[in-house]
Every structure is written in structure tokens, then in C-alpha cells.
Amino acid sequence: MAQSKLDKWGIGDRVLAMREHLTCVEIADEVNMRYRPAGEELVNRMTISRYCNAHGITDRRRNDISAVPRDHFDTLEEAEKVRKRLVNHTNRIGELWENIKGDEEKLSELASISNAYMNALKMQQELNISVSKIQKEQLGLSKVRKVLSIILSTLDKHPEVRVEIFDELRKSEVYDTIRAL
Template sequence: MAGQSKIDKLGLGAKVLALRQDLTCEEIADEINNRYLPAGAEPVNKMTISRYCTSHGMTDMNRNDISKSVTNFDALGEACKVRDRLVKRTNKMERFLDEIKEDEEKLSEYASINNAYLNCLRQLNDLNESVSKIQKEQLGMSKVRQVLGVVLTTLNKYPSVRAEIFEQLRNSEVYETIRAI
């Protein structure tokens, strides 16, 4: 068994390849480690799953992502940081304008610099809003994944019903959308 992969040694090759039709490599690793890993066996990771699937010709997947991770973003915290920067900038601007109110050349230079800075802050705020919207969508997708996980776990108790549902889904026009979730 020297040339055999870890997954084949565990006797889980067919299960991994079947799961790869609908799950990411990280989701498969979680599923294998939680439900199918023999007692005392070392857990598999997403890269092991990815290499196994690639070595078995599963390279042109619609869901090539290996990971299901989501980056956290504190939209409120970032908005507060932008607000704090604006307040500091405004206070600094007031003091400086009082100092140079008679020098038109300095006023003009300062106005240009200040406008550029305010445009950067506006773009940063727009970016924060975009990221917040994306994060909201990802959170919704995460909740849908959790619901589908419960449904799939329940369906595992009824293999014939599960097979029928998956067959209907595969023939459905929304199958790719469901796979992406």
C-alpha cells in the first residue's frame, strides 16, 4: 500500500469523489472528518481532498473553490474609523485656515490637498459599503448552507428519497445555483 493515497487507505475514495460533485474540498474534509473517519485515523484536510480529486480527473469543476471561508468585515467599525478621520481632518482644517486666511496661494494649495483627501475618504466609505453588502450576501448564503446541511443530514436517513431529490435537482435549471450554495 506504499503508493496508495491516504484517502484510498481509509477506503473513502468513492465517497470523496461523490461528495465533490456538490461540495467544496473544505466541506468534504469537514464531512469526512466528522462522519466517516475511522477511529484513531488522522483527519484529512482540504488540500488532501483537492489533490485526490485532481488526481482522479476532477479538475474542471464548476465549483473549483477549495475553501468555504468567509472574511469577516466590521462595517460599523470601519464607518466609525472614517468618521473619526473626518472629524480630525475638519478640526485640523479649521485651525490651519485660521492661520493662513490671508495667504491666497497657501489657501489654494491647501484646498487642493484637502479635496484630494476628502475624495479618498469618500471612496473608502463607498468601498466599506460595498464590502458590507457583499458580507451581508455571504452571511445569507452561509445560513442557506446551514439549512441545506440540516436537510441533507436528514435526507441521509432516507437514501431513496435523497437519490430522487438529487436526480430532480440535477435535471433542474437551478441546479448550478444550488451547487454554488
């Protein structure tokens, strides 16, 4: 069997250790950023998955190999879109009002339509705010994962300290939270 590029680079054991806590995508990112020799091709998540499977690591709780969707939207851009719709709606309502100001029945219909549209815009803006808060939280978790990854890779160099830290963490009430990251 041919030697894996991860073994050639001397990081096979490190990859297997990282797999305890990271997804294949996260490991591939880490390897490409920190351990890939200059001029070598990028490692992808499938390379990491195959390597781990070949070394008996197939049943991890976080055995996901696919990337986390990166469907973030620009909150300011979305707010600007809502603002433009609001301005356009206001201008259009003003024009319509000028044309039908003598017809009370049409004015009543126009008011109902306008109120429904304004409520839809308000709901859209509230949704944008909620999504923005969720994105901020996810970004924070992503940063915490990266920090923990660095800490764990540093602890790999000092096994006695790693054991001591994990013993203390297991006693802590936040251990399940840390494992979930």
C-alpha cells in the same frame, strides 16, 4: 496499498458522494466536524483530494482544493478609521485656517486640498459599504451551502428520495443556481 483513514473511519463512500457537490476544503471541514473519531488527527483538503483521485474522481466542475480566501474586514472598524481621519482632517483644517485666514491664495489652495481629501474619504466609505454588502451575500451563500450539504448527506441515506428530489430539481428553473452553490 495501505487503507486510507477515511476507509478506516467508514466514511469513504460518503466523502465520494459529497465530492459531487462540495469542494475538498468543504468536505474536509465537514469530515472534521461530524465524522472524525475522537483523538484522530484532522483531515485536510489534500487528503480529500488524494482520496477522490485514487477513486477516479478527478474531473469535477468544482475541483478546487484550495480554501476560499477569508479576507473579510470589520465594517465597524473601517468606519471608525474613516471617522477618525475625518475628525483629524477637520481639526487640522481648522488649525491651518487660523494660521492663514488673511491669505486668500493659501485659503483657496487649502479649500481645494480639503475638498479632494473629503471626496477620497467619501469614496472610501462607499467602498466599505459595498464590500460589507458583498460579504453579507457571501456569508449567506456559505450558509446555504452548509444547509444543502446537510440535506444531501441526509438524502444519501435515502437513495429513492434523493432520486425523486433531484428529478424534480432538474425540472426546475433554479436547478443551475442550486448546482452553482
